[in-house]
Amino acid sequence: SQTIHQWPATLVQPVGSPLSLECTVEGTSNPNLYWYRQAAGRGLQLLFYSVGIGQISSEVPQNLSASRPQDRQFILSSKKLLLSDSGFYLCAWSRLAGGYNEQFFGPGTRLTVL
């Protein structure tokens, strides 16, 4: 069976500090991978998605970046965090590029920038 891991679960960082959130998927190969952010009481905002190693599409221009160094590893980074970066960060994976495309979510990382 497939599982998706995210860490850390919670994180408190000062403004201007760097960020690295990691997501790994087990039990599947060549998944599509996604990073979302969810502000309190809001819907999911797609930040990045990847269809393969080294292939990253950015949906929203901001001070975040993503990398996919391995097939089942997806990393979200920032060099300098802003207050507005606070939120619930979710990693997700799906099997297909088209057609039925259910996304499976990791447990999320709650980031607070102070």
Place this chain on the structure above:
Amino acid sequence: GQNIDQPTEMTATEGAIVQINCTYQTSGFNGLFWYQQHAGEAPTFLSYNVLDGLEEKGRFSSFLSRSKGYSYLLLKELQMKDSASYLCAVMDSNYQLIWGAGTKLIIKP
């Protein structure tokens, strides 16, 4: 632009039935998903509709009308554990999911 509309919050009574509506305007349509999200947790998949009509899965059913850009999630025999946010998401022509803001469902005893 692309838009998904859902009510912000709904309240229902334990044991009752509730219908959560979702209307959408997207560039293309490749299916509509409903997810459940408990507070502080990740969303979990509930249902998928790509053809018009009703899909039933236990206490939960989901309906789709593509011509009207409309879907609803029907929850029967409500239980306290159904208190959660319900997210509607549409897959557009690029096979990307466009998400609604979610409907917070409050169940009262």
